[in-house]
Amino acid sequence: MRYMAFLRRFVSGFSVLVVVTVVFLATTANDRSFQIEAETLGAAITFEGDQNIWNFSAAILCLPRAIPDLRQLTTEAVDRDTACTEAFFELAERTDLSIHWHHGDEVAVSVDGEGRLEIEIRRRRETDVPEHAFLVIPADIWTRQGALTFVGSARIGGDMATGARDYLRAGRWDVRQTGIANSLFRDVTEVVKRGDFTLGSSVQVLNAGMPATLFGSITRSAEAGIRLVALSERGEVELQVAYFGVGTPVILRPDWIDRIVSSSVLIALIGVMTFASSIFQIFMFARSGRNL
Incomplete structure (x- = not known):
């Protein structure tokens, strides 16, 4: 009887230890990153560091006019689906253009209705392609352009509104x-949560409430627009998704349930606890002389 009491206490203590371990590993903050397509x-x-260089075989540089030339506002010019019109910009053709983006430079990238890539220079340190200018990459060049x-x-994706042309499509x-909940001995990365974007949403990855660093690429989409793929820095990052008509953006991050169901280590611990409890119950029935 003393042996049975000891065994019962041992199994109970082991079960409590496994439960505490599972809860600890599931609730402990682990490094994570978001991948976006x-x-x-x-x-x-907004560029970070000084390793961002974009090369174009041909481009049109649109420099803002000090005084708009309203004589250029012809019907044909108004009908063109582009922000770079000769009434407000001086146009200059460039070939073999190489742009070195510096830390803090900011651009807005979009595709107009005629398939041209438009790059709005919102903030820039250098003056070769100054602030408030536009770079327009002709459709035939953009079609052949690499990443x-x-x-x-x-x-x-910009804010959805009537007439918006920079919205996210899909x-x-x-x-x-990563972390000990994913693997005890290796730096293994597991997908713990996933989802889809809806048309018109605007998304951004944050780290401690500030924009997180992304490592990404822009390529021509098979349909309209561009295809952007990015992987965020590792840390306690989260995804902010804004929707039209919703005042407060939605914050997406994995919780402890997501960690448990996606962790092979935690599932293995739960399996060991279940197996040990089953063996103990079988042993108890056998000792008491009951038939299973």
Whole structure:
């Protein structure tokens, strides 16, 4: 009887230890990152570091006029689906253009109705392509253009409104998490949560309430707009999603339930506890002489 009491206490203590371990590992903050794939008509990027270089074989540089030339406001010019009109900008053709984006430079990237890539320079240190200018990449050049990579923060999709032309069309996201809950001995990354973007949403990855660093690329979409793929920095990052008509953006992050159901380590611990309890119950029945 003393042996049975000891065994009962041992199994009970072991079960409590496993439960406490599972809860601790599930609720302990682990490093995670977001991966985003989006089909969008526009995105705003703020560059970080000094390793961002974009090359174009041909481009049109649109420099703001000091005084608008309203004589250029012809019916044909008004009908053109572009922000870069000769009434408000001086146009200059450039070939073999290489732009070195510096830390803090900010651009807005979009595709107009004629398939041209438009880059609005919102903030820039250098004056070769100054602030408030536009770069227009002709449709035939953009079709053959390779990927444009970037390191920095990004807001994907503009605010949805009547006449908006930079809205997000579709996309998806997933959260990849590392830590002891994923593997005891290796730096393994597991997908713990995923979802889709709805048309018109505007998304941004945050870290401690500030824009997180993304490592991304921009390519031509098979349909309208651009395709943006990015992986965020690792940390306690979260995804902010704003919807038209919703005053407060939605914050998406994995919770402890997501960690448990996606963690092979935690599932294994729960399995061990269940197996040990089953063996103990069988042993107890056998000792008491009952038939199973």
